[in-house]
Amino acid sequence: MHIGNYLGALKNWVRMIDQYDCIFCIVDYHAITIEYNPADMQRRILNAAAVNIAAGLDPERCIIFVQSYVPEHTELAWILNTVTPMGHLERMTQFKDKSKQHRENINAGLFTYPVLQAADILLYHGEAVPVGEDQVQHIELAREIARKFNMRYGETFPDPVEVLSDAPRIMGLDGKTKMSKSLGNYISLVETPESIWKKLSTAVTDENRKRRTDPGNPDICNLFTLHKYFSRKEQIDRINTVCRTAEIGCIECKKILSDNIVEALAPIRMRYEQLISDPDYLADILHAGAKKCRDIAVNTMTDVKKKMGLR
Numbered sequence: 001m002h003i004g005n006y007l008g009a010l011k012n013w014v015r016m017i018d019q020y021d022c023i024f025c026i027v028d029y030h031a032i033t034i035e036y037n038p039a040d041m042q043r044r045i046l047n048a049a050a051v052n053i054a055a056g057l058d059p060e061r062c063i064i065f066v067q068s069y070v071p072e073h074t075e076l077a078w079i080l081n082t083v084t085p086m087g088h089l090e091r092m093t094q095f096k097d098k099s100k101q102h103r104e105n106i107n108a109g110l111f112t113y114p115v116l117q118a119a120d121i122l123l124y125h126g127e128a129v130p131v132g133e134d135q136v137q138h139i140e141l142a143r144e145i146a147r148k149f150n151m152r153y154g155e156t157f158p159d160p161v162e163v164l165s166d167a168p169r170i171m172g173l174d175g176k177t178k179m180s181k182s183l184g185n186y187i188s189l190v191e192t193p194e195s196i197w198k199k200l201s202t203a204v205t206d207e208n209r210k211r212r213t214d215p216g217n218p219d220i221c222n223l224f225t226l227h228k229y230f231s232r233k234e235q236i237d238r239i240n241t242v243c244r245t246a247e248i249g250c251i252e253c254k255k256i257l258s259d260n261i262v263e264a265l266a267p268i269r270m271r272y273e274q275l276i277s278d279p280d281y282l283a284d285i286l287h288a289g290a291k292k293c294r295d296i297a298v299n300t301m302t303d304v305k306k307k308m309g310l311r
């Protein structure tokens with residue numbers, strides 16, 4: 001999890017857990033669609049649980065579990081494959097991007113990834129799916145798959161809709177593409193203060209500002225966007241003025257941002273350290289979550305199969 005995930009999605013998840021019955025899924029079956037190290041998978045799953053819980057997904061107030069613990073996800077995905085037109089999947093920009101990133105492993109799982117994602121949602125009759133902008137196309141597809149299934153087999157699934165945060169697309173520290181783990185242009189939610197500063201100190205700002213004495217333009221500075229989410233109003237207002245008059249340099253401006261990000265992430269990092277040192281506790285949460293999900297998933301599959309004449 002990086003600060004793009006946090007601002008684009010996770011903050012919304014935390015806000016929503018008291019408004020809705022929320023289910024959060026650590027998607028290991030999605031993770032295996034690209035090359036990975038099997039020996040590292042369990043550590044990554046526990047890590048994902050720890051970061052998400054540390055950032056506010058209180059397991060007392062929502063369900064959190066691992067996708068592969070509930071086999072109905074892949075069972076429903078197979079069924080949904082049969083109502084999903086190939087042409088729709090071919091249009092998915094994430095598939096195109098990932099195919100470029102993983103040229104030597106463009107597998108069928110990567111291609112049908114959005115169908116499994118639709119199953120993740122529809123298995124629980126999900127109505128609202130809080131995501132970043134990059135996932136909107138997949139949610140639209142899930143909606144279409146739900147409608148196609150309903151038309152063919154009778155009303156079964158609600159129309160899932162995407163819920164965007166006020167920061168649906170955070171750019172990476174390179175200022176060129178969206179913040180993303182695979183591109184290495186990110187600040188992790190559990191990054192150390194030293195590393196936050198190291199990454200920010202080389203981050204791209206307004207590229208037209210070549211010298212300290214040149215005036216800058218916060219409107220096109222990616223780091224000013226981050227200030228808007230992490231800094232105090234008076235700091236944002238001041239930077240918005242003194243950057244334009246070159247009264248503040250990028251280094252000083254980055255230092256303020258770094259201090260504010262460190263301060264915002266400190267409680268998450270502290271809680272994360274506690275959680276990750278107790279893997280049994282995390283495993284219990286994930287198994288308890290999966291148990292609740294299975295009860296719902298089994299009911300959905302009984303209904304789905306009955307409607308399809310499969311039982």
Ligand code: AMP
Nearest residue numbers: 004005008009131132135168169170179
């Ligand atoms: P991922 O781990 O890439 O599947 O992302 C988890 C969530 O964070 C998804 O809802 C994404 O849409 C969202 N997200 C990922 N990257 C960004 C970004 N750079 N800005 C805003 N939201 C993002």
